[in-house]
Amino acid sequence: MIRVDEITREYRQWKRYAGLMGSIRGLFSREYTTINAVNQVSFTIDQGEAVGYIGPNGAGKSTMIKMLTGILVPTAGELTVNNLIPHMNRKEIAKHIGIVFGQRSQLWWDLPVSDSFELHKRIYHVSDEAYRKNMDIFMELLNLKAFISQPVRQLSLGQRMRAEIGLALLHDPEIIFLDEPTIGLDVVAKDSIRSFLKYINKERNATIFLTSHDLKDIEEICPRLLIVNQGKLIFDGAVRDFKANISSGKLLTIEFQFDPGTLEFEDAILIADEGARKMYKIEKGLSFINTFIGRISEKYIITDFSLQDYDIEQVIRMYYQGLESESDLQGDLSKVVS
Amino acid sequence: MSIRLFTYIVQLVIKSKMEYKESFILGAMGQIVGYTANYLVIWLLLQKFESINGWGWTEIAFLYSLNLLTYAIGASFVYSPMIGLGQILIDGKFEQYITKPLASFPYFIASLFNIGYIAHILISGTVLIWSLVNTSIDWTIVRILYLILAIISASFLQAAFMVVIGSLSFYFLRVQYLFTILFRVREFIAYPISVYGTFFQIILTWIIPLAMINYYPSLFLFSHGSSIETTLYGLAALVVGPVVFLLAYQIWRRGINRYSGAGG
Numbered sequence: 001m002i003r004v005d006e007i008t009r010e011y012r013q014w015k016r017y018a019g020l021m022g023s024i025r026g027l028f029s030r031e032y033t034t035i036n037a038v039n040q041v042s043f044t045i046d047q048g049e050a051v052g053y054i055g056p057n058g059a060g061k062s063t064m065i066k067m068l069t070g071i072l073v074p075t076a077g078e079l080t081v082n083n084l085i086p087h088m089n090r091k092e093i094a095k096h097i098g099i100v101f102g103q104r105s106q107l108w109w110d111l112p113v114s115d116s117f118e119l120h121k122r123i124y125h126v127s128d129e130a131y132r133k134n135m136d137i138f139m140e141l142l143n144l145k146a147f148i149s150q151p152v153r154q155l156s157l158g159q160r161m162r163a164e165i166g167l168a169l170l171h172d173p174e175i176i177f178l179d180e181p182t183i184g185l186d187v188v189a190k191d192s193i194r195s196f197l198k199y200i201n202k203e204r205n206a207t208i209f210l211t212s213h214d215l216k217d218i219e220e221i222c223p224r225l226l227i228v229n230q231g232k233l234i235f236d237g238a239v240r241d242f243k244a245n246i247s248s249g250k251l252l253t254i255e256f257q258f259d260p261g262t263l264e265f266e267d268a269i270l271i272a273d274e275g276a277r278k279m280y281k282i283e284k285g286l287s288f289i290n291t292f293i294g295r296i297s298e299k300y301i302i303t304d305f306s307l308q309d310y311d312i313e314q315v316i317r318m319y320y321q322g323l324e325s326e327s328d329l330q331g332d333l334s335k336v337v338s
Numbered sequence: 339m340s341i342r343l344f345t346y347i348v349q350l351v352i353k354s355k356m357e358y359k360e361s362f363i364l365g366a367m368g369q370i371v372g373y374t375a376n377y378l379v380i381w382l383l384l385q386k387f388e389s390i391n392g393w394g395w396t397e398i399a400f401l402y403s404l405n406l407l408t409y410a411i412g413a414s415f416v417y418s419p420m421i422g423l424g425q426i427l428i429d430g431k432f433e434q435y436i437t438k439p440l441a442s443f444p445y446f447i448a449s450l451f452n453i454g455y456i457a458h459i460l461i462s463g464t465v466l467i468w469s470l471v472n473t474s475i476d477w478t479i480v481r482i483l484y485l486i487l488a489i490i491s492a493s494f495l496q497a498a499f500m501v502v503i504g505s506l507s508f509y510f511l512r513v514q515y516l517f518t519i520l521f522r523v524r525e526f527i528a529y530p531i532s533v534y535g536t537f538f539q540i541i542l543t544w545i546i547p548l549a550m551i552n553y554y555p556s557l558f559l560f561s562h563g564s565s566i567e568t569t570l571y572g573l574a575a576l577v578v579g580p581v582v583f584l585l586a587y588q589i590w591r592r593g594i595n596r597y598s599g600a601g602g
Contacts, residue, residue: 066433069433069437070436070437070598071433071436071437071598072598072599073598073599087598090436090437090442091438091439091440091441092439094437094438094439094440095439097437099434099437101430101433103430104429104430104431104433104434106434108350108354109354110354110357110358111350111353111354111357115350115353119346119347119350122343122346123343123438123439123440124439151357
């Protein structure tokens with residue numbers, strides 16, 4: 001269904017110069033540097049697959065979605081969606097895809113949510129029957145019934161995003177592109193969106209292509225994972241294979257009342273030391289962490305601590321640097337994470 | 339894109355606007371006061387001079403109103419989308435218009451339709467009708483038809499200028515100052531262009547054909563003994579609007595291609 005073959009997308013960045021004189025010089029300068037936002041990426045996605053496309057900021061995730069949806073033209077390589085070249089068949093492609101950009105709204109700000117749905121019904125020529133059927137589903141599963149007649153400007157972010165997703169799915173698209181659909185949402189809102197997307201993927205066999213910063217989104221919705229870094233595809237495979245590849249650990253941040261000096265332990269690796277605030281990487285379970293904190297608090301006064309999973313940047317950096325260090329077998333994790 | 343969908347979107351825009359009734363009414367009143375003052379200035383001028391190059395008060399009022407009315411009609415459709423395009427591109431909000439199974443241009447302009455020009459239309463329409471009743475034109479079916487077609491053509495022409503400038507946003511992002519220039523240049527046609535030298539007349543006829551908006555249609559309607567020249571220019575005024583608009587649309591399309599090729 002989606003075929004991406006050696007796709008590259010360049011940006012020109014005009015050279016800028018420092019200072020006021022520099023800005024005047026910039027007016028006449030034709031010098032630029034070329035940046036490859038997407039660099040020779042290839043993959044195929046079959047109908048009904050759910051794929052997570054992740055990478056740090058600036059990795060070229062949005063650029064890829066914009067090329068797949070026909071907004072941007074690739075600099076080099078071939079790309080087809082439903083056997084069509086997106087940017088040359090924008091109107092045709094649009095009938096078969098649904099798009100959700102987490103940061104931008106398709107809803108009419110001052111009008112009740114229902115008006116935006118009514119408009120999309122007309123834009124996509126959705127039959128009355130299909131419209132009623134879909135609205136029934138959205139009312140229940142996305143709980144649209146709670147706010148369907150409210151103006152969009154009065155909705156919470158979570159409500160808005162649910163409406164946004166329903167809107168993008170109104171015409172039963174075969175492929176759904178979502179760019180950061182859970183950004184800024186609380187846990188409850190994230191949960192309802194994830195389970196809805198899973199439902200759509202299973203029940204309608206719709207292909208899902210999702211970018212996210214939140215690894216949990218991917219774990220729950222997408223069995224398959226693509227990771228990009230600096231424009232390049234560095235991983236393509238099952239999520240569980242990826243997780244087996246990286247150590248599953250947690251980051252523990254401890255704030256001391258006074259700087260205790262350097263504190264090093266065998267099973268808790270010090271990865272960041274800001275004096276009174278230290279961060280440890282721990283690969284053992286919660287009971288270990290409990291005793292670990294207990295042991296420290298006997299000697300020092302702890303004002304606060306927090307436990308977190310790695311965020312996507314850390315995981316990718318670990319994976320990426322893991323690849324590099326495989327050759328020399330020097331998997332020094334403390335360096336990897338810092 | 340069907341006319342029905344276009345009007346449905348325009349209805350949604352008006353419904354949105356009516357969420358802020360007070361500011362809408364205040365704005366409309368402000369415009370009516372402002373343009374009444376403009377008319378007053380011309381009237382006072384003509385009280386003193388009686389005529390400008392042979393054009394009396396009612397004829398100048400007609401000339402001025404035809405410009406204002408067709409501008410307001412054209413601007414209702416394209417002013418907001420064209421002046422806003424730069425910022426819409428910067429905010430990444432343009433993408434939604436090119437990812438629908440619709441022609442992006444009509445969808446874009448319908449979504450940003452501006453009902454605020456209703457005040458312009460009311461005042462210029464009123465003065466236009468008043469001036470028509472008070473001139474000595476012999477109203478035949480042909481003349482009425484001519485006037486209707488001239489209004490449509492001139493509205494397209496007014497819109498076309500704005501579309502051309504708006505499309506430059508795809509290249510330069512910020513083009514507001516070009517709109518300011520357009521509005522300044524448009525002030526030339528508040529008076530019959532025969533008051534200017536030949537050079538300006540040529541420019542306003544052939545380079546930036548603003549005179550096709552009101553001057554030549556007025557000549558055509560008011561000329562009692564018809565000369566070949568006024569007839570030809572008068573008829574040209576009926577086609578120049580749609581033609582220039584189609585050219586502007588081509589520039590728009592090139593702009594979109596440029597956007598997806600280099601922007602983002």
